[in-house]
Amino acid sequence: MMKVEKISENMVYQKPRLITNNTMHYCPGCSHGTVHKIVAELIDEMGLEDNAVAVSPVGCSVLAYNYIDIDWVQAAHGRAPAIATALKRLMPDRLVFTYQGDGDLAAIGTAETIHSLVRGENIVIIFINNAIYGMTGGQMAPTTLIGQKTATTPYGRDTALNGFPYKMGEIAAMMPGVTYVTRQSVDKPAAVRAAKKAIKKAFENSIGCKGTSFVEIVATCNSGWKLSPVASNDWMRENMFPEYPLGDLKNNG
Amino acid sequence: MEDIKLLKGNEVLAIAAIRCGADGYFGYPITPQSEVMETLMDERPWLTTGMVVLQAESETSSINMIYGGAAAGKRVMTSSSSPGLSLMCEGLSYLAGAELPCLVVNVARGGPGLGSIQASQADYFQLVKGGGHGDYKLIVLAPNSVQEMNDFVGLGFDLAFKYRIPAVILTDGIIGQMMEKVTLSPERPRRTEEELAKECGDWATTGRKASRGKANLANSLFLDSVDLEQHNLHLQKKYREIEKNEVLCEQIQVEDAEYIMVAYGTSSRICMKVVEDMRKEGHKVGLIRPITLFPFPTEIIAKAAEHSKVILSVEMSAGQMVEDVRLAVGCACKCRVEHFGRFGGVVHSPAEVYEALKALM
Amino acid sequence: MAKIKGTIEVDIQKCKGCAVCVSVCPTKVIELGAKVNDKGYNYVVMLNEDDCIGCAGCAMVCPDSVITVYKKKFE
Numbered sequence: 234m235m236k237v238e239k240i241s242e243n244m245v246y247q248k249p250r251l252i253t254n255n256t257m258h259y260c261p262g263c264s265h266g267t268v269h270k271i272v273a274e275l276i277d278e279m280g281l282e283d284n285a286v287a288v289s290p291v292g293c294s295v296l297a298y299n300y301i302d303i304d305w306v307q308a309a310h311g312r313a314p315a316i317a318t319a320l321k322r323l324m325p326d327r328l329v330f331t332y333q334g335d336g337d338l339a340a341i342g343t344a345e346t347i348h349s350l351v352r353g354e355n356i357v358i359i360f361i362n363n364a365i366y367g368m369t370g371g372q373m374a375p376t377t378l379i380g381q382k383t384a385t386t387p388y389g390r391d392t393a394l395n396g397f398p399y400k401m402g403e404i405a406a407m408m409p410g411v412t413y414v415t416r417q418s419v420d421k422p423a424a425v426r427a428a429k430k431a432i433k434k435a436f437e438n439s440i441g442c443k444g445t446s447f448v449e450i451v452a453t454c455n456s457g458w459k460l461s462p463v464a465s466n467d468w469m470r471e472n473m474f475p476e477y478p479l480g481d482l483k484n485n486g
Numbered sequence: 487m488e489d490i491k492l493l494k495g496n497e498v499l500a501i502a503a504i505r506c507g508a509d510g511y512f513g514y515p516i517t518p519q520s521e522v523m524e525t526l527m528d529e530r531p532w533l534t535t536g537m538v539v540l541q542a543e544s545e546t547s548s549i550n551m552i553y554g555g556a557a558a559g560k561r562v563m564t565s566s567s568s569p570g571l572s573l574m575c576e577g578l579s580y581l582a583g584a585e586l587p588c589l590v591v592n593v594a595r596g597g598p599g600l601g602s603i604q605a606s607q608a609d610y611f612q613l614v615k616g617g618g619h620g621d622y623k624l625i626v627l628a629p630n631s632v633q634e635m636n637d638f639v640g641l642g643f644d645l646a647f648k649y650r651i652p653a654v655i656l657t658d659g660i661i662g663q664m665m666e667k668v669t670l671s672p673e674r675p676r677r678t679e680e681e682l683a684k685e686c687g688d689w690a691t692t693g694r695k696a697s698r699g700k701a702n703l704a705n706s707l708f709l710d711s712v713d714l715e716q717h718n719l720h721l722q723k724k725y726r727e728i729e730k731n732e733v734l735c736e737q738i739q740v741e742d743a744e745y746i747m748v749a750y751g752t753s754s755r756i757c758m759k760v761v762e763d764m765r766k767e768g769h770k771v772g773l774i775r776p777i778t779l780f781p782f783p784t785e786i787i788a789k790a791a792e793h794s795k796v797i798l799s800v801e802m803s804a805g806q807m808v809e810d811v812r813l814a815v816g817c818a819c820k821c822r823v824e825h826f827g828r829f830g831g832v833v834h835s836p837a838e839v840y841e842a843l844k845a846l847m
Numbered sequence: 848m849a850k851i852k853g854t855i856e857v858d859i860q861k862c863k864g865c866a867v868c869v870s871v872c873p874t875k876v877i878e879l880g881a882k883v884n885d886k887g888y889n890y891v892v893m894l895n896e897d898d899c900i901g902c903a904g905c906a907m908v909c910p911d912s913v914i915t916v917y918k919k920k921f922e
Contacts, residue, residue: 262865266910
């Protein structure tokens, strides 16, 4: 009987060094943890621990600074891209990225987001799009799908009442100062690998001052969607992906 | 050799920022202070000192750029006028909560609402008492000349970093637009990365986590109420310390005065003329000019009230600072406290102040 | 013939029992166990170690980084 010993020479995957030992406050199965892990792995692998400043939003990932062990600035709701703008302008050799949800980035922070893209700031915006306000209890977000039930659209999002979901990735791709726009997910190992490759490219763009990189992660909010984590992934693939198709929207790097 | 120039108040804010080694300016145009950014863009300090100057898309964005720059330990500054400051109040609360040093200038105009573009002193409550949410204070400096506009840029930065607190220059459209002779501050270089690390290394988010051995965080979130109370107690302790150490106040013929005016900024210059006119007529009149509005010269006013019959707070507002003057004087004191001022952008004349004070004699 | 075999170690107390790992395992060697951890979550357990290929897919999709993966090639 062949047995694999649990020793370091056989180890092929472990918790990233820059993920802290704090237990994450996220709900079971939440995509945030997976994206955090990718970010932490890349900062370590790319040797950027001594060169990275991140900006956390208001929303579920407000406490991201508790989980990824680098310098963080915690932002007011929606203002992360303005903060990142100054950080990068004043420290041009650093990797500067924001980590924001759909309410933060696409509702209250629309102006800050759009204008950082307009200026082509050499930052990375990581945009977690789960089509809902998670932290406040599952209300409608700008990216909520038509017909989708949330706490503030209990009968489904009605376009006459609530307008239409809007696509930040497509808007970002229109901006001349934006170098790289991609839409990824983290629901399967292959997706995680692709998302990691995308964020790596975005980080390289920031370090190389090649313009703005916008990485949208289509994600789940199983508590907000009132589904199990596994069923949420299925629902996402079935309903979110047609509205927010995965892949590169722009790649000028 | 002294560097003497004839400059507008707004222009000198820009020149002083460059000369005192500011790292960045982020702003949004608004009358009557747009010359600050215009002068900076004309000077192009990024080619000389390396100072960053950026026009933001709003005051909300400018103050958050300040938050980002301040978090990194940089000497960053913004300027605006009253409606812009209203938008910045969110950011000021976060800056105060996260204990980040920066310099914010309000070249105030008449309000409320869109108000007017004429000079006003109606933003005293907004900046001295808060404006944003939560228990916080800002250091508030009130210049009354173009020279002080110059001097308070360096002073503001120094105080901001000494206490890790936002410092504000509260001035108005008159001083911003007025031209006077000014002796410029000696040039001091921007801090190097090493100097910054030495001064701000234990808190600034410079992205140098590995060399430092620990991550830094700029944050005003304390989910546990007891933690937040502790943080507030720490802030309050700092504010008491500032009150103890940093009061700046000019006193003109206060020693024997029976009638004292309290006025800051533009209003104080008008009152100086009133002191002169009344003294000529033999009235024992004096002027207390608070230079710091927070910390407020409470003790100086209280002491003056002991030998005074009337204290008149003269402000270009419906009466804001007068509340602090009343608190300083206290109910037990026999000295009467009154307010006089034109507002909405109207500036009182020395004759109007003279009449108002005369009526109280 | 060479055979690649794997195994996993689970940080039981940090596992939240979301089962996303179970859903992506290509050889169906893991499942949520009957036992619970200190927080009351049914944590993930190895069913059939023999069939684990050490692909690390489970660990990659784990939001809480609770899975460590080991792999060895047997000649």
